Amino acid sequence: MYNPWEMVFHKKGMNERKRSENISGKRKLWTLFKSCFIISACTFGGGMVIISMLQKKFVEELKWISEDEVMDMVAIAESSPGVMAVNTSIIIGYKIAGVKGALLTVLGTILPPMVILSVISLFYVQFRSNRIVALVLKGMQAGVAAVMINVTITMCLNVLKDKRLSSMLMLVAAAVAAVVFKVDIIVLIIISGIIGGLLNIRKEESA
Amino acid sequence: MILPSLAKTFFLIGLFSFGGxxxxxxxxxxxVVTENSWMTNAEFTDIISIAEMTPGPLGINIASFVGTRTGGIPGTLCATISYVLPAVIVVGILxxxxxxYRNLNGVQGVLKGLRPAVAAMVLAAAITLTATAWWGGVSNIAKESTNYVAIPISIVMLILLRKKLIAPIPAILSSGIIGALLYFLLGVEA
Structure with missing residues (x-):
């Protein structure tokens, strides 16, 4: 079967592959899994934090990946749907140990939150019925609201900063469609992607 | 059977998750809330609080929580794996x-074009979650259901966040502590 990954890292990865060959296969896989697991388990806060940790580990410490390759990897991870941290770990895993590596790094990255949230889920009802916990969580709802309003203000200001009428119209139209008309979010994303993409291409051509 | 609908829903969520x-x-x-009623808006807000304080991205946290709750351990595995599967495929293709071609201009053009829509979706989420905190839900907005403890806490935290005097995690944590104290003193039931 044709494997798109093959050509991706074939040329670029040669030197690094040679360098890391002196670590035996099994130990390398274990190190991959362990590194992703530890980074995922110990990192709080968004994607970029995890990415800088991955960079520190795989570029500076293990020297399995070069600085330039990291930039390429982040560009791909940013353009793919889903979680940045998971996307980056998929590329790192593949680059170092092929499909097996990619599966191991994904597993290492998703295992800690998966286990923690499963445990929380199992005890959620008892946890929530504790009066103090319930009051704290109720209090936190007010904080979550503040964080969400803050993110909304920042993102909307960023859109308005462009001073492009098309962006403003799209923002208003999408908000009305989602809030008032309850349009399915997936439909909304597809339509906005097509319109936004076309508008962007036209703008770049005229520039 | 819950597993096929978990798989389908989380695959779609994974495929269309853009904008962090x-x-x-x-x-x-x-x-998760509106279409499948796997959790309520209040529970969804709880998971956001919990997700901010535990490691891991929100999407995976929600997938694992909902998966375990609706389908036990098979449910967790099914939801979480379905959620990351589209990423594995798309990362491969991209x-x-x-x-x-050494560039992703087309894809990045679409993503840039999506930005106003992403802002609109964040706005939509903010409206629902704020209504949940202040009135117990969008359909509940009325003078009698107003939560006079939550509103001032949110406003103070928002000002502190805008002035960059506090980060999101401490903002949520301190809201929890201050809120719990006030609810306790006022004898409000959660």
């Missing part, structure tokens, strides 16, 4: 394109 954790929040909420 906050950007994909409304997508997750609409599928890598191929990227290393062949």
């Amino acid at each position: 954790g906050y950007g994909s929040m409304e997508l997750i909420r609409s599928k 890598s191929k394109v990227y290393f062949k």
Whole structure:
């Protein structure tokens, strides 16, 4: 079967592959899994934090990946749907140990939150019925609201900063469609992607 | 059978999650709360609080929580794996394109074009979650259901966040502590 990954890292990865060959296969896989697991388990806060940790580990410490390759990897991870941290770990895993590596790094990255949230889920009802916990969580709802309003203000200001009428119209139209008309979010994303993409291409051509 | 609908829903969420954790929040909420009723808006807000304080991205936290709750351990595995599967496929395809042509302008153009829509979706999520905190839900907005403890806490935290005097995690944590104390003193039931 044709494997798109093959050509991706074939040329670029040669030197690094040679360098890391002196670590035996099994130990390398274990190190991959362990590194992703530890980074995922110990990192709080968004994607970029995890990415800088991955960079520190795989570029500076293990020297399995070069600085330039990291930039390429982040560009791909940013353009793919889903979680940045998971996307980056998929590329790192593949680059170092092929499909097996990619599966191991994904597993290492998703295992800690998966286990923690499963445990929380199992005890959620008892946890929530504790009066103090319930009051704290109720209090936190007010904080979550503040964080969400803050993110909304920042993102909307960023859109308005462009001073492009098309962006403003799209923002208003999408908000009305989602809030008032309850349009399915997936439909909304597809339509906005097509319109936004076309508008962007036209703008770049005229520039 | 819950597993096929978990798989389908979380695959779609994974495939259409753009704009980071906050950007994909409304997508997750609409599928998990509105469409499938796997959790309530209040529970969804709880998971956001919990997700901020535990490691891991929101999408995976929600997938694992909902999966365990609706289908036990098979449910967890099914939801979480379905959620990351589209990423594995798309990352593979984009890598191929990227290393062949050395650019992703088309994809990045679409993503840039999506930005206003992502802002709109964050706004939609903010409206629902704020209504949940202040009135107990969008359909509940009325003078009698107003939560006079939550509103001032949110406003103070928002001002502190805007002035960059506090980060999101401490803002949520301190809201929890201050809120719990006030609710306790006023004898409010959670």
